[in-house]
Amino acid sequence: MIELYVLLAAMIVAALVAIEIKDLLAAAVALGIVGFSVAIMFILLQAPDLAIVQVVVETLTVVFFAAVILRTTNSDTTIAGRFRHELIFPTVMYVTFGLVFLVLVGRALAGLPEFGNPTMLVAREYIALGLERTGAANVVAAVILDFRGYDTLGEATVLFTAVIGVLTLMRRAGRRELTSENRN
Amino acid sequence: MRGMSPVVQVIARLLAGLLFLFGTYIVMHGHLTPGGGFAGGVLVAAAFILMSLAFGSVEHTERNSYTLSSVVESLGGVLFVCLALAGYVAVAYFFQNAATYGTGTPLKLISGGMILPANIAIGIKVGAGLFAVFLALGASRFVMKD
Amino acid sequence: MIPYFACILLVLIGLYAVVTKRNIVRIIIGFSLVEYAINLFFALVGFKREGIPPIITELGQSRSNFVDPLPQALVLTAIVIGLATTALMLALAMRIYEKYRTFDITEIRRLRG
Numbered sequence: 314m315i316e317l318y319v320l321l322a323a324m325i326v327a328a329l330v331a332i333e334i335k336d337l338l339a340a341a342v343a344l345g346i347v348g349f350s351v352a353i354m355f356i357l358l359q360a361p362d363l364a365i366v367q368v369v370v371e372t373l374t375v376v377f378f379a380a381v382i383l384r385t386t387n388s389d390t391t392i393a394g395r396f397r398h399e400l401i402f403p404t405v406m407y408v409t410f411g412l413v414f415l416v417l418v419g420r421a422l423a424g425l426p427e428f429g430n431p432t433m434l435v436a437r438e439y440i441a442l443g444l445e446r447t448g449a450a451n452v453v454a455a456v457i458l459d460f461r462g463y464d465t466l467g468e469a470t471v472l473f474t475a476v477i478g479v480l481t482l483m484r485r486a487g488r489r490e491l492t493s494e495n496r497n
Numbered sequence: 498m499r500g501m502s503p504v505v506q507v508i509a510r511l512l513a514g515l516l517f518l519f520g521t522y523i524v525m526h527g528h529l530t531p532g533g534g535f536a537g538g539v540l541v542a543a544a545f546i547l548m549s550l551a552f553g554s555v556e557h558t559e560r561n562s563y564t565l566s567s568v569v570e571s572l573g574g575v576l577f578v579c580l581a582l583a584g585y586v587a588v589a590y591f592f593q594n595a596a597t598y599g600t601g602t603p604l605k606l607i608s609g610g611m612i613l614p615a616n617i618a619i620g621i622k623v624g625a626g627l628f629a630v631f632l633a634l635g636a637s638r639f640v641m642k643d
Numbered sequence: 644m645i646p647y648f649a650c651i652l653l654v655l656i657g658l659y660a661v662v663t664k665r666n667i668v669r670i671i672i673g674f675s676l677v678e679y680a681i682n683l684f685f686a687l688v689g690f691k692r693e694g695i696p697p698i699i700t701e702l703g704q705s706r707s708n709f710v711d712p713l714p715q716a717l718v719l720t721a722i723v724i725g726l727a728t729t730a731l732m733l734a735l736a737m738r739i740y741e742k743y744r745t746f747d748i749t750e751i752r753r754l755r756g
Binding site: 317318321322324325328329331332337340341344347348351354355358359360361362363366367370373374377378381382384385386389390391399400403404406407410411414415418422425427428429430431433435436439440441443444450451452453456457461464465468471472475476478479482483 | 644645646647648649651652653655656657658659660662663664665666668669672673675676679682683686687688689690691692694695696697698699700706709710711712713715716717718719720721722723724725726727728729730731733734735736737738740745746747749
């Protein structure tokens with residue numbers, strides 16, 4: 314499991330790069346490094362379904378970020394060396410929240426089973442009955458489309474809503490500068 | 498959006514077909530091997546996005562594919578709900594699978610009842626939806642006027 | 644326990660970007676980092692040592708060492724939804740840039756007045 318720890322370290326370094334580097338395009342590429350590390354970790358964690366999805370989705374995420382950044386600007390003017398007074402309040406809030414969060418997470422993780430030894434109270438039944446009840450050899454597919462079909466329906470609705478939101482935001486009709494242009 | 502160099506275009510033409518084929522394979526075998534509607538749908542969308550990036554497009558074809566992909570996405574969603582409704586109409590419950598469709602022969606392509614057609618519906622929905630999103634975010638007809 | 648804490652660290656890094664950065668694209672990157680961390684956390688919780696993927700390859704196969712399929716099923720849909728919501732946030736950022744010609748949220752507040 315040493316490669317898991319190496320990937321986790323690489324992921325944290327890439328995440329720090331992504332939020333601190335000045336060029337936004339470079340930040341998007343660093344986000345891609347985090348995403349592909351997650352994909353490799355899914356393979357190590359015996360989740361090939363998730364690895365396939367994560368590889369393709371990460372590629373498209375970087376494409377979307379690049380499409381937006383190339384059409385707007387890639388220089389981040391807000392990352393400046395000098396100290397800013399507006400940053401005091403968010404930073405104090407963040408540190409306070411982070412400490413409380415860490416205490417709560419420490420307690421919550423104490424209640425979880427040790428890493429690599431899941432309890433699988435619900436999943437035991439899914440694994441035992443998956444093939445017989447649904448006829449699907451892939452237990453994950455049996456869970457998302459048969460045992461928990463309502464969950465997938467809800468997720469499909471969220472996807473539909475997000476796509477409709479993007480199309481509504483980016484459509485040409487109703488844009489002020491374009492209507493004024495037509496008037497000229 | 499202008500197209501890219503001939504090298505990119507030749508490679509993209511070779512790869513996009515394979516990518517589309519692999520996407521449909523992943524969708525069709527979602528109940529037997531890793532993958533499924535979500536993974537395969539994103540791959541199909543990636544094939545279209547690759548072609549669109551490599552070859553560019555003119556405004557009227559872009560508008561057609563934009564309208565078409567949003568219609569196809571809605572049809573995929575409707576197909577998924579209809580598959581779930583068939584269980585309610587034919588037997589008793591929404592999302593009734595085995596009693597409505599039968600389970601088929603395990604480990605063969607025709608098995609899993611609703612799971613294969615539902616994967617296809619989700620693949621259509623995800624693929625068309627993401628391609629529409631890409632067209633909206635990156636297409637030339639939205640280029641800003643300075 | 645160490646992988647769990649690495650995930651929590653990644654969540655905190657993402658939250659740091661969301662809370663203190665002033666560039667909208669940077670804030671979206673922070674949201675994406677939090678999302679990846681949560682997805683990874685689910686996969687870590689379901690992992691079993693010496694486990695194999697939960698896919699039946701032959702009839703009568705022993706299923707006792709499958710990893711937990713439930714977190715994987717929950718995350719599978721969430722990854723694609725994450726891409727769609729990221730695209731929604733990017734579309735919003737693009738419209739904001741179009742109107743104000745900047746990604747800086749303090750500038751946007753000032754220009755609005």
